Amino acid sequence: MSQVLRGDRPAGGPAPQDGPPAAPELGARELVMSYPRGAPVIEQLTVDITPDAFTVILGPNACGKSTLLRALSRVLAPAGGQVLLDGRDVFSYSPKALARRVGFLAQSSLAPDGITVRELVARGRYPHQGLLRPWSVEDEKQVRTAMERTHVAALAKRPVTTLSGGQRQRVWIAMALAQQTDVLLLDEPTTYLDLAHQVDVLDLCRELNQELGTTIVAVLHDLNQACRYADELIVMRDGAILASGAPAEVVTPDLVEQAYGLPVSVFTDPITGTPLVLPQAPGRS
Secondary structure, three states, X not given: OOOOOOOOOOOOOOOOOOOOOOOOOEEEEEEEEXXXXXXXXXXXXXXXXXXXXEEEEEOOOOOOHHHHHHHHOOOOOOOEEEEEEOOEEHHHOOHHHHHOOEEEEOOOOOOOOOOEHHHHHHHHHHHHOEOOEOOOHHHHHHHHHHXXXXXXXXXXXXXHXXXXXXXXXXXXXXXXXXXXXXXXXXXXXXXXXXXXXXXXXXHHHHHHHHHHOOEEEEXXXXXXXXXXXXXXXXXXXXXXXXXXXXXXXXXXXXHHHHHHOOOEXXXXXXXXXXXXXEEOOOOOO
């Protein structure tokens, strides 16, 4: 995967003294991931996430997509290899230090009973709190800004459990936004949402990426949505990466059939100019 670094500095080189800060470098080296008493789900995988980009991880069920995302977020510890953030093993960071750099939203996040939207979003400020640092004006500002950016400010006093699926997903993203991380990892953020809410959440992710420079990595199942929104794709099968790069470079009939075992035709979307994948009709080659 290509490395595009803010400030055009060499990978691993010193940060420039002037100009904007370098985007975080997140990746894995010879990663091995396995579950107790099971064969490795991922074995000897190496990948670099392109800084400042919106990256989507694709692949069939049980190919290791979510496992890779959990490894990148340090939710799961590798059986071998390393996950690196700015050249350091993620396990060398304290939990709060890592949480100030990398945010992670699980596929099915559960809010405590009775918690309001504002209270949940405020929990995103936890990594910035300490014994000598009480709740501050800056904390209040970041919570308010996060709710405004995700269009949930009007819901601030509502219990999270009373919201629709799309509204809840926006609230969780608002919490991550209040966390002020450089990287946001999203595990299937559109699951269980109707089409309108899927587009709504992906539009929001694109907005956060373009306006704030947040590096976003999401696991998705919909190839066409991935092609429409992503700058970069990582296509997996059986715990390995088949291809990575820009959608127009990666998505071909051969690649999709190799990944999913499904013959397809690939066209150009007349609206966006991105790849449009359609399954072939039965009996046609």
